[in-house]
Amino acid sequence: MHATHAFPRLARRRSALWLTVCALVVAAVALAAPSGATATTPAAAPTAAAAQEPVTVVASDFEDGTTQGWSARGGETVAASTEVAHGGTGSLAVTGRTGTWQGPALSVGDLLTLGTSYDVSVWVRLADGTAGDTVRLSAERHVDGQASYHTLGSAQATAGGWVELTGEYTPTAAAEYVGLYVETASVTADFFVDDALVSYQPDPPIQTDIPSLRDAVTGFPVGAGVEPSHLYGSRGDLLAKHYESLTTGNALKWDATQPTEGTFRFTDADAIVDFATEHGMAVRGHTLVWHNQTPSWVFTDANGDPMTPTAENKALLLDRLETHIRTVMGEYAGRVEVWDVVNEVIDESQSDGMRRSPWFQIAGLDYIRTAFRVAHEVDPDARLFINDYNTNVPAKRDALFDLVSQLRAEGVPIHGVGHQMHVNVEWPSVAETETMLQTFAPLGLEQQITEMDVSIYTSSGESFPTPPEERLRAQAEQYRAMFQLFDRYADQITSVTLWGVTDTDSWLNGSRADAPLLFDREFQAKEAFWAVVDPDWPNGPGEPTGDCAVRYQVVGSWSGGFEGRVTVTNTSAEPVDGWSLRWTFGAGQRVTQGWNAELSQSVDVVTAENASWNGQLAAGGSRAFGFLASWTDANPAPETFTLNGVSCTTA
Incomplete structure (x- = not known):
């Protein structure tokens, strides 16, 4: 154990670093709804189904002449009908609407499992003689007495034909009510719905006969950045087996914890912290101050107008910042051991190196000083970090070093520097990364790798339908080289966090699919995993004797x-x-x-x-x-x- 570690070292054992890899055989029966009924499954966690066939939890075809559990949200009428149908002879007619939000709703809270991603679809047709309009498939959720609404999918509907609405919904917190419903954007005309379906694809089981990261990597704790949906099913199993710490991906950002002034919610963060506590993991709180995901109200003045740089607005902004930090950190004092207090404050293109965020424009460096001072007052035992990306780039690295040096000299309680390390298979080099670590070493601070992933892409113009084997090998070599470097600096690096659980969960998946993590979309260990945990990779234990x-x-x-x-x-x-x-x-x-x-x-x-x-x-x-x-x-x-x-x- 290194004395500067922010996380307590858990009892470890060195496992054998090469085990025969075989997946556990886990089978479950796929549940299917009979025609004319709403099918349900128990609210227990789903297990892997044979050949990973989708499991149906709701199938409403309205062929039995009933509403099959669907009901009105307001004063409209919802009734079974045979006037038109998408399939068969029955559908659900919605008439007498006086508001666009009125429509058929189905309570599904008792049918859904936390953390499972559900595919939802329903067919909609406007009544004859009705002008076209956008129709929406939405979800309503009540948590701790507060209602929230989410649009899952939308489409343009007409009176002349049926249109399918599709979307995904993942419950992430225990709720008093979860309902799916259909509404319109503008008109309040009658419409019909038919053939509603809610299903999920079971998770594959994880590999249990492989080394655990937490046992194989001994120089520092290895963690994962997570969302509440990652705590269940096979993702939860991966976390419990492999990781020693969790970072709250979005759950502790300002928009998640204080969306409106004075109204705080901790449901999502509670789930992550509770999971970590249950499994003996440490928690990194991310993040108290950032230029993104901060509600617009934070930067409005006393009259509700956008703030300008005045003394009054600076005082108001810093007061809001202090209230936020005292409330959020106070909620988890003693349970969250490390905080990214401020995030991404450097812009190396500026002469002074500072990002021109609303925080800086209104309050200058005082917002950073205030954030660290208040955070230290709330929880003196917590370790407080300044976190940024591309800290291996010389201009950004040096600007961050100068800022931290200045603030530390002023007595600002900064305990560590976080290097995000969103990198790719070719960049940066080990030498560049080592220079980054060496730059901050004289400050005597902790250094942590806070959001690491290794993209398979080397340019914005690339896109692969399937990750090429040579890129996966290059990725494994990059992970191995970086972890070997981190191990050489284990007296300074006090944790390494990977940004996600499986390739499916990565923030890098957008217009193209990426594969930046140690576990693939089927929850299986990739070559990169073996490059990290097995000292004899790529040849296994000992050197093969043949060709x-x-x-x-x-x-x-x-x-x-x-x-x-x-x-x-x-x-x-x-x-x-x-x-x-x-x-x-x-x-x-x-x-x-x-x-x-x-x-x-x-x-x-x-x-x-x-x-x-x-x-x-x-x-x-x-x-x-x-x-x-x-x-x-x-x-x-x-x-x-x-x-x-x-x-x-x-x-």
């Missing part, structure tokens, strides 16, 4: 089928131009589908040949591919593999 090495994994299994993943490594000193890997199944397994290779099977012999784009296998290089296959009574792993006719060792 090739193969890792064969069953990464998912269900009744009658399984998913396999194979990684072949060229351990010779010469490159391979075009490869063909062959093995024999010993229990009648049959390959049904493959990707990243051309697979064929003759009786029990399987041949996997390179795809058109991955035939080059450099010396020391690897290629990975996957497949789906059937099995009956047993599913043993193949015992031997040959690459272009040469026997390979297995890892």
